[in-house]
Amino acid sequence: MTKPLNTFNSLLQIQKLDKFFGGLHAVNSVSFDVKPGIIKAVIGPNGAGKTTLFNMIAGYYTPGGGQVFFKDILLTGMQPFQVAGKGVFRTFQNLKLSHRLSVMNNILLGRHTRGQAGFLAGMLALKKSRREEKEAEEAVLPILEWLNLLELKDTEVGNLSFGNQRAVELARALAADPAMLLLDEPAAGLNMHETEELAQRIQEIRDQGRTILLVEHDMSLVMEISDEIVVLNFGQKIAEGKPKEIQDNEEVIRIYLGGDDA
Amino acid sequence: MKRYYSVLLLAAVIVIIQVLTLITGKAYLLTQLTMSAYYIVVAVGLCMVMGYAGQISLGQAGFFAIGGYTTAFLTTIDFSGKAETGLYRMLDTPGLLITKETLYGDTIIHLTPWISLLAAVLIAAVTAYALGIPILKLKGHYLAMATMGFGIIIYRIVLGSRIFGEADGISNVPSFPVFPGISVSGDFTSRISNYYIAWLLVILGMLLLINLINSRVGRALRSLHGSEEASDAMGVDTSRYKVIVFVIGAVFAAVAGFFMTHYNGGIGPSEAGVAKSVRYVAIVAVGGMANLWGSLIMGLVLNFLSLRGVFGHFDDAVFGIILVFMMMFIPDGFIHTDVIHDIKEMLRPLSMRKKKLKKKQEVSND
Numbered sequence: 001m002t003k004p005l006n007t008f009n010s011l012l013q014i015q016k017l018d019k020f021f022g023g024l025h026a027v028n029s030v031s032f033d034v035k036p037g038i039i040k041a042v043i044g045p046n047g048a049g050k051t052t053l054f055n056m057i058a059g060y061y062t063p064g065g066g067q068v069f070f071k072d073i074l075l076t077g078m079q080p081f082q083v084a085g086k087g088v089f090r091t092f093q094n095l096k097l098s099h100r101l102s103v104m105n106n107i108l109l110g111r112h113t114r115g116q117a118g119f120l121a122g123m124l125a126l127k128k129s130r131r132e133e134k135e136a137e138e139a140v141l142p143i144l145e146w147l148n149l150l151e152l153k154d155t156e157v158g159n160l161s162f163g164n165q166r167a168v169e170l171a172r173a174l175a176a177d178p179a180m181l182l183l184d185e186p187a188a189g190l191n192m193h194e195t196e197e198l199a200q201r202i203q204e205i206r207d208q209g210r211t212i213l214l215v216e217h218d219m220s221l222v223m224e225i226s227d228e229i230v231v232l233n234f235g236q237k238i239a240e241g242k243p244k245e246i247q248d249n250e251e252v253i254r255i256y257l258g259g260d261d262a
Numbered sequence: 263m264k265r266y267y268s269v270l271l272l273a274a275v276i277v278i279i280q281v282l283t284l285i286t287g288k289a290y291l292l293t294q295l296t297m298s299a300y301y302i303v304v305a306v307g308l309c310m311v312m313g314y315a316g317q318i319s320l321g322q323a324g325f326f327a328i329g330g331y332t333t334a335f336l337t338t339i340d341f342s343g344k345a346e347t348g349l350y351r352m353l354d355t356p357g358l359l360i361t362k363e364t365l366y367g368d369t370i371i372h373l374t375p376w377i378s379l380l381a382a383v384l385i386a387a388v389t390a391y392a393l394g395i396p397i398l399k400l401k402g403h404y405l406a407m408a409t410m411g412f413g414i415i416i417y418r419i420v421l422g423s424r425i426f427g428e429a430d431g432i433s434n435v436p437s438f439p440v441f442p443g444i445s446v447s448g449d450f451t452s453r454i455s456n457y458y459i460a461w462l463l464v465i466l467g468m469l470l471l472i473n474l475i476n477s478r479v480g481r482a483l484r485s486l487h488g489s490e491e492a493s494d495a496m497g498v499d500t501s502r503y504k505v506i507v508f509v510i511g512a513v514f515a516a517v518a519g520f521f522m523t524h525y526n527g528g529i530g531p532s533e534a535g536v537a538k539s540v541r542y543v544a545i546v547a548v549g550g551m552a553n554l555w556g557s558l559i560m561g562l563v564l565n566f567l568s569l570r571g572v573f574g575h576f577d578d579a580v581f582g583i584i585l586v587f588m589m590m591f592i593p594d595g596f597i598h599t600d601v602i603h604d605i606k607e608m609l610r611p612l613s614m615r616k617k618k619l620k621k622k623q624e625v626s627n628d
Contacts, residue, residue, distance in 0.1 A: 081495075081496075081497050092495070096488075096495070098492075101481075105485075109492070119479050122476075124473065133477065133478065136478070173495075173496075176496065
């Protein structure tokens, strides 16, 4: 028996992560925890190291130092596909979709870790493989419906509007039934109406019991939906707390509104 | 079941063509159709690697040669007069040796091609695996160059080794008894059965690949073509998948080389040449890249014309020009989706097509 999720004080633990790019200290000894079932946002000005931090959690970059734990599994040193195998799934700021494939096929990719059929089972169309395919298609239908993609399911992703492409990215990550979702600037490029819809959806995803870590530029979105916020500046964590505390934090205000010493 | 309809159609076309050649008295065309079929097996294998998984290979002729030369070498060893050796007894006891009489009445004892088929597949698979692990980390034209380098190495090996017959290649390769009473060989008397064996192999290959494309693994391969990072993020072990699909392409090429060698009764170094590899890439490109049926149709048309000598002295040049033209103007190929779908679309009343087009535009304007 594994321990039920809620006995973990924190689902994701980030401990003293460091990353250098040449002489640039992109992420400087950043530590924080993400408790299960909450929305946590990482904010900061351009170049603060948010995306670098994300890429280290998801296995795309190897940290110069420090560790990331998910539950009590060490994620640091794993390949991105192995991180996904543990239940941590991400979306991309610059959408990464297969434009020539249908919406359905793009989203079904999210079910990859839920299946087992390999090359041989696929080539021989073994019963196991066909059953898995059917189950996967059934599993993603509610997600398609929820994101209003059902009618577009056979459309090539390249023919979709930007907003719908963003929705496909989200749907793909959700199809994996993730314990933890990493959203990299999910509102980038969306209009106000779409951003509001997204805010609603992210909160609904949390209410389903999933944990969300997001990097975002849109301040009002972050303040509206986040349970906790971490602020980065020049690679360092300068503040952490509830949205209200962050809004009142003098250093954060100075960074965002520009200080006298600038 | 629906996905197999086009395969049934293919089977019907194969039979119709054979009957037509019989009626019109042009049965000699079956020879080129048979050889085209074997080249198609290489092309559809490459289509999976290049069109679907997005990994270019300019070394398929090398794998074809591995298959062909493995069997040519192994089945031309004459065991007659070596009945006392341990190896002979080891092979003879389970019935792995075939005794034959030559035209001059001599007796030849050779290894059954079933064993060399196994060897050909294994050697090609192991080579592709060992080669694939380091070079599939490369992308785009770097990968193309690395695979081409491999092709050149194989070419130089077969050209420079005495055991592979140097520039002459290996001849007198025995026939391959696939089914009782039916052999893969260039005999005039077995022209029709050989035509069917070759196309049966194409159908078998198509079935395996169609199944693969429509499976979990197939989707992962196509996605890694679209975005490798995204496939990684969704838990696909992309480096492993790339190597395995490369191995599959190599095995297809090796099996084709094996059959072709028994059909022709020999193999020469030109089959391993880079010009041949370019052909396969050109066929997949002109067939629409991620399109098995396109590769099959273009593989049939171009190889058939080439083997009939239509391109004359410019044979290799034609394929080169096709490749240059495709890369410059239509890198995604002529045929975009399923051919059957295209034909259906063409046959639909114009009014219905307009309606669909309008709907598509609305979607993209959304």
